[in-house]
Amino acid sequence: MFNKILIANRGEVAVRIIRACQELGIRTVAVYSDADADALHTMLADESVRIGPPPPSQSYLCGDCILEVARRLGCDALHPGYGFLSENAGFAESVLGAGLAWIGPSPAAMRTMGSKTSARATMQAAGVPIVPGYQESQDDADLLVAAGRIGFPVLVKATAGGGGKGMRIVDAPAELPAALQSARREARNAFGDARIYLEKLIRSPRHIEFQVFGDAHGNAIHLFERECSIQRRHQKIVEETPSPLLDADLRRRMGEAALAAVRAVGYVNAGTLEFLVDPADRSFYFLEMNTRLQVEHPITEQVTGVDLVKLQIQVAAGQPIPFTQAQVGQRRHAIECRIYAEDPANGFMPSVGKVLRAVEPVGPGVRVDAGVTTGDEVTVHYDPMIAKLIVLGEDRADAMRKMDWALSHYVLLGLVTNISFLRAVINHEVFRRGEAATDFVDRFFADWLPPANEPPDLVLAAAALSELLEGAAVGATPVAVGGKAQGDPYSPWQHLGGYRVGQD
Numbered sequence: 001m002f003n004k005i006l007i008a009n010r011g012e013v014a015v016r017i018i019r020a021c022q023e024l025g026i027r028t029v030a031v032y033s034d035a036d037a038d039a040l041h042t043m044l045a046d047e048s049v050r051i052g053p054p055p056p057s058q059s060y061l062c063g064d065c066i067l068e069v070a071r072r073l074g075c076d077a078l079h080p081g082y083g084f085l086s087e088n089a090g091f092a093e094s095v096l097g098a099g100l101a102w103i104g105p106s107p108a109a110m111r112t113m114g115s116k117t118s119a120r121a122t123m124q125a126a127g128v129p130i131v132p133g134y135q136e137s138q139d140d141a142d143l144l145v146a147a148g149r150i151g152f153p154v155l156v157k158a159t160a161g162g163g164g165k166g167m168r169i170v171d172a173p174a175e176l177p178a179a180l181q182s183a184r185r186e187a188r189n190a191f192g193d194a195r196i197y198l199e200k201l202i203r204s205p206r207h208i209e210f211q212v213f214g215d216a217h218g219n220a221i222h223l224f225e226r227e228c229s230i231q232r233r234h235q236k237i238v239e240e241t242p243s244p245l246l247d248a249d250l251r252r253r254m255g256e257a258a259l260a261a262v263r264a265v266g267y268v269n270a271g272t273l274e275f276l277v278d279p280a281d282r283s284f285y286f287l288e289m290n291t292r293l294q295v296e297h298p299i300t301e302q303v304t305g306v307d308l309v310k311l312q313i314q315v316a317a318g319q320p321i322p323f324t325q326a327q328v329g330q331r332r333h334a335i336e337c338r339i340y341a342e343d344p345a346n347g348f349m350p351s352v353g354k355v356l357r358a359v360e361p362v363g364p365g366v367r368v369d370a371g372v373t374t375g376d377e378v379t380v381h382y383d384p385m386i387a388k389l390i391v392l393g394e395d396r397a398d399a400m401r402k403m404d405w406a407l408s409h410y411v412l413l414g415l416v417t418n419i420s421f422l423r424a425v426i427n428h429e430v431f432r433r434g435e436a437a438t439d440f441v442d443r444f445f446a447d448w449l450p451p452a453n454e455p456p457d458l459v460l461a462a463a464a465l466s467e468l469l470e471g472a473a474v475g476a477t478p479v480a481v482g483g484k485a486q487g488d489p490y491s492p493w494q495h496l497g498g499y500r501v502g503q504d
Contacts, residue, residue: 168182244435425445
């Protein structure tokens with residue numbers, strides 16, 4: 001097993017990896033930019049090293065800077081988390097070339113599945129259903145002919161894309177030239193690769209993904225599905241498992257297709273096969289593979305009992321997957337909501353500022369994976385997701401009730417967040433019936449506004465501050481405990497003549 005792991009990431013995923021390493025008895029090294037000097041992940045790691053200014057290109061995307069830290073501090077492995085350099089095959093090769101273990105798949109598998117066109121061809125050869133499309137030429141005239149053959153509407157998609165970048169919906173032939181030009185421009189700016197391809201547009205599909213795992217001993221398993229149909233701007237905001245759409249037969253067939261994909265590329269470590277499912281005839285199609293840990297991995301952990309981050313580390317250290325497909329199953333129902341610092345009533349515009357107070361919900365079956373706490377600053381430099389709220393219920397109805405309760409008890413003051421919006425989603429009749437497709441937010445929440453009786457953050461912040469000040473003023477002269485003055489009149493340290501353990 002490894003002795004020291006460098007975590008080439010930030011925020012909640014860095015915190016998640018650090019905690020898994022702590023449970024395995026592995027020392028951790030965090031890296032941080034100037035914007036994250038006091039961030040939670042830098043406080044929790046055994047060692048923390050500055051790698052540059054806030055822009056990601058000068059810090060979290062600076063592979064040479066990160067590798068220099070890993071060498072200097074004697075790390076023997078590197079975990080990339082997700083985002084940033086996690087799917088960069090060149091960086092993975094540099095890590096391996098430096099003599100460190102890469103906690104992820106091989107660079108070859110990353111390259112094969114990281115290119116949308118290469119992945120489609122590989123999946124087609126493996127017998128995995130793919131969405132009808134065209135990827136043979138970049139010539140506009142050829143693309144126009146192909147689009148007519150596929151049938152409008154079609155999707156223009158970036159070959160190296162993700163997160164909806166470089167994607168355009170084209171409803172008619174006359175719209176295609178402008179869509180090609182704008183998609184190429186956006187793809188070049190986002191990924192440094194202007195290549196595009198075409199896909200048939202499936203109206204109102206369901207987005208279902210399968211968690212997969214392979215090891216260096218030839219074992220391959222899946223850990224069932226996650227439903228990810230609730231999205232805004234092609235990015236997921238609510239996930240659940242099991243999917244309310246799948247029955248036993250469809251789950252079996254999709255799981256077999258996911259494992260065929262794993263075997264086709266000799267995949268090792270954690271990955272996710274994403275599919276679109278046509279709810280009309282329940283046919284499914286390969287969409288893409290994410291060659292890394294997914295944001296929504298906690299709900300799989302909740303229903304299977306498998307710690308995916310620990311398993312990643314163990315497999316990267318050469319250990320086999322310690323169970324078979326027959327030994328893993330789904331138990332109960334889990335839902336995850338992504339907590340964003342953003343304004344859903346204003347086009348989901350990001351919100352920045354200081355977290356004046358953070359109070360996480362606590363209760364049976366409630367889990368929070370957070371990257372910020374009270375006093376932290378949310379900046380313009382990084383993704384506005386600040387936490388993930390996960391609940392585990394006895395069944396789907398119980399999980400929905402629990403999620404609504406947990407959201408209502410989640411306090412984040414100082415920022416505009418999507419918490420009220422998420423409550424509206426969870427309580428919408430279409431979601432509650434298990435019928436929400438990928439166009440759910442556009443169809444039902446285009447003009448959403450927060451509840452009229454919801455107090456502004458400044459009012460809540462003032463109330464919280466007043467409560468803290470009032471508590472500090474109660475009682476006699478504060479007693480210093482642990483170097484901090486305590487004003488809590490109910491503290492056993494406040495009044496030496498009060499109730500104490502062992503006394504009446």
